[in-house]
Amino acid sequence: MAIRLSHPLRHHLLNPNHHTNKPLRVRKFSIKNEKSEPVEPHKMVMKVKQTLEKDYKNLPVGKNGRDDEDMIIWFLKDRKFDIEESVSKLTKAIKWRQEFNVSELSGESVERLARTGKAFVHDCLDVNGMPVLVVVASKHFPDKEDQIENEKLCVFLIEEALSRLPDGKEEILGIFDFRGFGTENSDFEFLRFLFDVFYYYYPKRLGQVLFVDTPFLFFPLWQLIKPLLRSYASLVRFCSADTVRKEYFTETTVPTNFRD
CATH class of the missing domain: 3.40.525.10 (CRAL-TRIO lipid binding domain)
Structure with a gap:
């Protein structure tokens, strides 16, 4: 069977399609991260936002940007509320969306x-x-x-x-x-x-x-x-x-x- 392996894979970074203007829905219970420390989702979101604002000022804001709370909470959940890992994955995702022009994709373009x-x-x-x-x-x-x-x-x-x-x-x-x-x-x-x-x-x-x-x-x-x-x-x-x-x-x- 012919399998195409001639070109190296280009790694692509995408993030979930969520809207910033939606209020963050926070459940009223504590969550434990990988270090077994109780955490509060809203406070963790704020920590990520502050880190991104401080260390990645050039990243865009708004929908699918560094202050998109829906997107931040999703990556926090994926990374089991590890701040460092969430920030790392999220910044790569935001940068790639810019490079790939995800926001410009449309039915006409494909x-x-x-x-x-x-x-x-x-x-x-x-x-x-x-x-x-x-x-x-x-x-x-x-x-x-x-x-x-x-x-x-x-x-x-x-x-x-x-x-x-x-x-x-x-x-x-x-x-x-x-x-x-x-x-x-x-x-x-x-x-x-x-x-x-x-x-x-x-x-x-x-x-x-x-x-x-x-x-x-x-x-x-x-x-x-x-x-x-x-x-x-x-x-x-x-x-x-x-x-x-x-x-x-x-x-x-x-x-x-x-x-x-």
């Missing part, structure tokens, strides 16, 4: 690849109330497409899926449809990029990943990518299209490409 139907955000939520990002592997042709354009489409769709999160929900469902998958669709770089994005820059935003009707020829690629997925490997479920229809959607909400 329209050409989006029209291929290779990936899309489903119009309906799954039965658990999660937004659904669908990837149709058989429509992905890495040798004929620009890697950067694929990455832009990926980021745009992640942002779009997260923007559809209902109140009280924090995760999305990813579905990889491998029906019709061939060697010409194999792309180690892109799979690694995709999971790095979720692992480092959208932490804990991916609730589950379904690999649907995976062919035998995919498994050598899976053995390469699995060690790189870290904790996300446990989120992957290999299943059939019938399972997708029966367990994750109703007759009226199932994606068109999974209907009988």
Whole structure:
């Protein structure tokens, strides 16, 4: 099986798509960090904001900036309320959003690849109330497409899926449809990029990943990518299209490409 390994992975840094103007919702209970010290979320957010203001004055403010309290609390939770680790991860995320021009991505800017139907955000939520990002592997042709354009489409769709999160929900469902998958669709770089994005820059935003009707020829690629997925490997479920229809959607909400 042909696996594209010729170019080194460009590490990408993204942060959750949250709005600064929303009030910070703080639960009234104490949380313990890795040092078993009781902490108060609001005070921890203030500490991060003060550190960023002092040491990273050049970072932007506002939505997805160094004073975005929703984003700060999310990275604190991801880093188990470790200030130093949260600041490190958050600053990289903010810097990369600037470099990648995430705020400038739009439906128009990714329209050409989006029209291929290779990936899309489903119009309906799954039965658990999660937004659904669908990837149709058989429509992905890495040798004929620009890697950067694929990455832009990926980021745009992640942002779009997260923007559809209902109140009280924090995760999305990813579905990889491998029906019709061939060697010409194999792309180690892109799979690694995709999971790095979720692992480092959208932490804990991916609730589950379904690999649907995976062919035998995919498994050598899976053995390469699995060690790189870290904790996300446990989120992957290999299943059939019938399972997708029966367990994750109703007759009226199932994606068109999974209907009988």
